[in-house]
Amino acid sequence: MHGTPPFSTRQRILGAAEELFAERGFAGASLRQVTAAANVNLAAVNYHFGSKDNLIEEVFRRRLDELSRRRLERLAAIEAAGTPTLEAVLHAFITPALELSLDRRGGSVFMRVLARAFAEHNSNLRTFLSDNYGYVLKDFAAAFARLLPQLDKQELYWRLDIAVGALTYAMADFGMIQRRTGESEREHREQTARHLIHFTAAGLRA
Amino acid sequence: MHGTPPFSTRQRILGAAEELFAERGFAGASLRQVTAAANVNLAAVNYHFGSKDNLIEEVFRRRLDELSRRRLERLAAIEAAGTPTLEAVLHAFITPALELSLDRRGGSVFMRVLARAFAEHNSNLRTFLSDNYGYVLKDFAAAFARLLPQLDKQELYWRLDIAVGALTYAMADFGMIQRRTGESEREHREQTARHLIHFTAAGLRA
DNA sequence: ATAGACTTCAAACGATTGTTTGAAAATCGG
DNA sequence: CCGATTTTCAAACAATCGTTTGAAGTCTAT
Numbered sequence: 001m002h003g004t005p006p007f008s009t010r011q012r013i014l015g016a017a018e019e020l021f022a023e024r025g026f027a028g029a030s031l032r033q034v035t036a037a038a039n040v041n042l043a044a045v046n047y048h049f050g051s052k053d054n055l056i057e058e059v060f061r062r063r064l065d066e067l068s069r070r071r072l073e074r075l076a077a078i079e080a081a082g083t084p085t086l087e088a089v090l091h092a093f094i095t096p097a098l099e100l101s102l103d104r105r106g107g108s109v110f111m112r113v114l115a116r117a118f119a120e121h122n123s124n125l126r127t128f129l130s131d132n133y134g135y136v137l138k139d140f141a142a143a144f145a146r147l148l149p150q151l152d153k154q155e156l157y158w159r160l161d162i163a164v165g166a167l168t169y170a171m172a173d174f175g176m177i178q179r180r181t182g183e184s185e186r187e188h189r190e191q192t193a194r195h196l197i198h199f200t201a202a203g204l205r206a
Numbered sequence: 207m208h209g210t211p212p213f214s215t216r217q218r219i220l221g222a223a224e225e226l227f228a229e230r231g232f233a234g235a236s237l238r239q240v241t242a243a244a245n246v247n248l249a250a251v252n253y254h255f256g257s258k259d260n261l262i263e264e265v266f267r268r269r270l271d272e273l274s275r276r277r278l279e280r281l282a283a284i285e286a287a288g289t290p291t292l293e294a295v296l297h298a299f300i301t302p303a304l305e306l307s308l309d310r311r312g313g314s315v316f317m318r319v320l321a322r323a324f325a326e327h328n329s330n331l332r333t334f335l336s337d338n339y340g341y342v343l344k345d346f347a348a349a350f351a352r353l354l355p356q357l358d359k360q361e362l363y364w365r366l367d368i369a370v371g372a373l374t375y376a377m378a379d380f381g382m383i384q385r386r387t388g389e390s391e392r393e394h395r396e397q398t399a400r401h402l403i404h405f406t407a408a409g410l411r412a
Numbered sequence: 413a414t415a416g417a418c419t420t421c422a423a424a425c426g427a428t429t430g431t432t433t434g435a436a437a438a439t440c441g442g
Numbered sequence: 443c444c445g446a447t448t449t450t451c452a453a454a455c456a457a458t459c460g461t462t463t464g465a466a467g468t469c470t471a472t
Contacts, residue, residue: 027234119325161381169371195364199409206408
């Protein structure tokens with residue numbers, strides 16, 4: 001009667017969890033809500049992921065592996081091309097996130113989930129992210145250091161910290177600015193990226 | 207035997223709720239954890255506040271009423287003094303939050319709670335904040351508009367949106383920068399404010 | 413001192429939480 | 443086709459959730 005669903009149980013759980021975590025938070029979204037949205041049995045979460053905490057980590061892993069790869073690819077391309085600018089490096093960092101949020105196969109809300117991870121003071125989650133994806137920020141920090149040699153280490157870290165905040169907040173769509181009527185999702189995201197790069201580059205250079 | 211506690215049941219609930227909401231989120235902190243930390247009976251929350259949702263709103267109201275008042279006071283003082291600068295207006299916005307987070311009578315974690323409110327896509331909470339405290343942002347936006355006449359409305363709103371993100375993120379201490387050993391909490395907060403003003407002013411002017 | 417209002421308390425309410433169980437169903441390799 | 447493995451399922455687990463109850467305690471004002 002019914003054909004095989006286009007996505008595996010695992011994938012559907014991850015997709016539903018991502019959306020509900022973005023909307024209601026990690027504690028706010030229950031496994032029953034997740035499995036209902038994914039159209040799978042409640043026990044499937046513990047069968048495939050072991051626990052809710054593991055599911056949360058897997059939601060991050062699924063997106064961040066590729067996101068990190070793409071960011072570093074673009075960064076390497078810029079460095080290889082010769083003359084990197086602040087704007088180009090920021091572009092390398094932001095564009096993969098922008099593409100992810102436009103991906104039709106889901107991912108449009110993942111940046112919101114990521115921003116929630118910052119809001120959670122949860123140290124387990126933070127060390128998980130830092131241990132597994134900290135090297136990306138490290139590489140970008142090195143690139144910025146080369147472009148801003150007049151700043152000492154302390155000063156650079158302060159500015160990067162603030163820049164990450166601005167990027168996180170804006171990419172998660174936490175702000176008050178709404179998509180204008182008649183403006184496509186893509187256009188809106190590109191506007192966000194454009195303003196973000198302009199603002200952040202000025203702040204880093206100041 | 208025991209003396210009267212220095213704070214009323216109401217105040218102790220608000221204080222404990224503030225800390226636990228900052229640490230675990232609104233859904234993550236239970237009323238049993240809150241009342242245990244406040245050393246009051248479980249039923250006291252519903253007696254004094256009616257419901258958990260009302261408690262959450264009251265946690266905001268307690269701080270935001272005074273925070274908003276102080277921000278607008280400082281803004282008015284700057285405008286009255288004659289020649290406002292971008293840095294001065296940012297200072298007027300940030301300093302009251304800085305003072306709040308240094309207040310010995312609690313409040314040191316309220317900015318984290320406030321940042322959580324942004325992460326919550328919860329529309330009830332957002333309309334509550336917008337309805338009750340939106341006029342503060344409106345007044346500041348007008349001040350910025352006067353200082354940045356070369357920017358059209360669209361462009362200004364984009365930049366203010368990004369600026370609010372940077373401020374929210376940094377004042378909530380979401381970043382990776384930790385207080386240095388030997389540095390007092392006050393010194394750390396003042397450093398944060400100083401870098402924040404410098405960065406944001408440049409981004410707004412860019 | 414006593415009536416009346418306000419506050420606190422232990423206990424319980426039904427609902428929901430993450431997780432586990434063991435059997436049914438589906439899938440796969442030979 | 444069959445035995446073995448993997449996956450799904452309904453049901454139940456103890457624990458915790460926000461909220462309500464009615465009695466006990468505390469306070470104030472006459």
